[in-house]
Amino acid sequence: MSGIELLNWARGPGLQIAGAVFVIGVIVRLAAILLLGRKTDLSRPREGAMWPGLRTVLTRSIPDAGTFRRSPLVFIAGYVFHLGFLLTLLFYAPHILLLKSVTGLEWPGLPVSLIDVLAVLSITALVALFINRLIDPVRRHLSRCGDWLALLVTVLPLVTGYLALNRMLLPYTDMLAWHILSVELLLVVFPFSKLMHTFSFVLARWYNGAIAGRKGVQV
Amino acid sequence: MSGKLERGLNTLKAQIDAPMAAFFSSCVHCGVCAHACLFYTETGDPKYTPIYKLEPMRRVWQQEYSFWGKLARALGLSKPVTDQELADWEELVYDSCTLCGRCSLVCPVGNDITYMIRRMREGMVAAGHAPKGLKQVTVRTVEIGSPMGITPETLRKQAAHAEQDAGLPVPLDVAGADYLLLLSANETMVFTDTLPALTRIFHQAGVSWTLSSEAYEATNAGIQIGSSDIAAELVQRIVSAAEKLKVKYVISPECGHAYTALRWEGPNLIGRPYPFEVIHVAELLDQLRAEGRLKLDSRETGRLSFHDPCQMVRRGGVIEQPRRLLDQVAEDFVEMPDAGIHNWCCGGGGGVSANERAVPLRRRAFHRKKEQLDGLQLTTLVTSCANCRDMLEDGLEYYDMDIEVKGLADLLAEHLAESEPGAQGGEQS
Structure with a gap:
């Protein structure tokens, strides 16, 4: 298969298959969580649960000072990676075009030079998290195959995207094909892995905030 | 399998x-x-x-x-x-x-x-x-009615002691009282100043209250060991007694897990809402304060801090009440680092204090509390959970720290003004 053929497959059927696995997988996983349900709480609430839950969905994004001080690398690298990844995904002009073709929505992009920097920062943060997972006793103790796999499938689109953007290592069409394939790998792995936290964290934070909120505690 | x-x-x-x-x-x-x-x-x-x-x-x-x-x-x-x-x-x-x-x-x-x-x-x-220790406590609670094996006779004796100490009647099994007071086993047997303290405070404030010889134990080993069946049985005893006495409120005493068990898990355990309200004793005392019914006439001069019991504060939502109360009696109150919902545990909650095997680990973990307290130069550490109080005393002694530990109600009662009681005070018995 030539570079251009690979690119065409990746752009066409490949993306459709991966996209379908991703969308259906995520919906099924979230439905499976919600369908488990939970018992109605019969205790007399001090406050409602809905708003404290929603508040926690937002406020939990920022750690309290003591918690930040105890794990600074996890929080800093975590922020840099998540922001870098989201911004390059959503604000790189060719990505916007692709998303427009799917959603019909359009928004202004960021300059390529900034996208370039964001990708490097994001990759650096993932490498830092990888090394930290290797050497930090707690994180090493908690790590399983899924953690390493998630790191790998997340860094690949960033690395291939960066290389394609800068015309490095391989001809542009070849690298672009590998970039799209790596995204497809990410999409396919996503619903079956801890990457699901991208969506399920909203539920987790809401439940936590709602459970505490009805007791009158803002967590 | x-x-x-x-x-x-x-x-x-x-x-x-x-x-x-x-x-x-x-x-x-x-x-x-x-x-x-x-x-x-x-x-x-x-x-x-x-x-x-x-x-x-x-x-x-x-x-x-x-x-x-x-x-x-x-x-x-x-x-x-x-x-x-x-x-x-x-x-x-x-x-x-x-x-x-x-x-x-x-x-x-x-x-x-x-x-x-x-x-x-x-x-x-x-x-x-x-753990074996926790199992034994659970069995004693189910069979005898209390983790320390306190029988109704023991309660009557302790109530009689409290009457002597307070110089006031301690109402027992009074139908139609507004409040049913529960105690934690530690308060009945170890921190025996608490019942006379509350008796005096309630008398002065004119609170209509009673103890029950059928439901006096607030701790719930079922919650700690993790058995909903047992937890439900223990909550049901309290609910039955409260319904029989037709009280409007059940007072959850200074005991963290009792509050979680009774206030938050209880209705779910027995499968129906209560016909009464559960109020933490610190909530009630703060209410009395707000209504001007808690009259104090002196202040604590030494330096004080408050240890937040996890189940009362972080997991229970009774956060500001003890602070407002301490504000009434403390001349020199300081918060420890991480006070409030971020406070560190005494190390003995959740059934750990009933588990002998865990003693060395629990004392090691208490080092966190030591670090929180180091440098505060406290005279007295106040808390609002008899189990925390027990664990704090143990930990402070272990680390050779010279700080007195007091219960919130006990401290307030020490500064209670000698004044005319409220209208309904002490008349039920």
Whole structure:
């Protein structure tokens, strides 16, 4: 298969298959969580649960000072990676075009030079998290195959995207094909892995905030 | 597979509801929770990472509810959780977790890890893997009515002592009183100043109250060991007595888990809302203060701080009341670092204090409290949980720290003004 053929497959059927696995997988996983349900709480609430839950969905994004001080690398690298990844995904002009073709929505992009920097920062943060997972006793103790796999499938689109953007290592069409394939790998792995936290964290934070909120505690 | 193990695994499976599945699905193994747990911070042993304590239950979740788990099971490739694993995890689930809830406060994806441990204990008990000390306490509570084996006769004797101490009648089994006062076993047997203290405060404020000889024990070993059946039975005793006496309120005493058991879990355990309200004694005292019914005439001159009991504050929502009350009596009040909902546990909640095996670990973990207190130059440490009080006394002695520990009600009663009682005070008996 030539570079251009690979690119065409990746752009066409490949993306459709991966996209379908991703969308259906995520919906099924979230439905499976919600369908488990939970018992109605019969205790007399001090406050409602809905708003404290929603508040926690937002406020939990920022750690309290003591918690930040105890794990600074996890929080800093975590922020840099998540922001870098989201911004390059959503604000790189060719990505916007692709998303427009799917959603019909359009928004202004960021300059390529900034996208370039964001990708490097994001990759650096993932490498830092990888090394930290290797050497930090707690994180090493908690790590399983899924953690390493998630790191790998997340860094690949960033690395291939960066290389394609800068015309490095391989001809542009070849690298672009590998970039799209790596995204497809990410999409396919996503619903079956801890990457699901991208969506399920909203539920987790809401439940936590709602459970505490009805007791009158803002967590 | 043994019958007990099967029952344990089935219970674990049944305990997985939508929040549990959302929590397991969201964990990214970031390890932040470790640094919120005093058993990790004081030992540095990664096995005490809160989410790691859930590992067998996570495997049950994965095998029963995830795509790969189900696939592996269908192909006969999955390895079920073994009895040995549950036995190995007993120390992590019981000795090194006080259900304090600090990890639930810091998890970046929002997991309520304490909620998870509470549910995991249901499976552990069903499988027969709970600490011996906690099992014994639970049996005593079910059979005799109290973890310390306090019988109704003992209660009557203690009430008589309290009458002598307070110089006031202690109402017992008075139908139609507004408030039914419960006590924790520690208050009945060890911190015996509390009942006379409350008797005097209630008398002065004109509170219509009573004790019950059928339901006097507020602690709930069922909640601590993780057996909903037993917890429900213990709550039901209180509900029955309260209904029989037709009280409007049941007072949850200065005992953290009693409050969680009665106020938050109770109606769910017995499957119906209460016909009365549950009020924490600190809430009631603060209400009396706000209504001008708590009259104090002196102040504590030494330096004071307040230790927040986890179940009352972080997991219970009674946060400002003790502070407003202390403001009435303390001339020199200081907050310790991380005070309020971020406070560190005494190390003995969640059944740990009933577990002799856990004593060395608990004392080691108490080093966190020592660090919080070092430099504050306290004369007195006030708290509002008899179990915390017991653990604080033990820990302070262990670390050779010269700080007096007092209960909130006891302290207030020491500064009570000698004034005319309220209209209804002490007339029921």
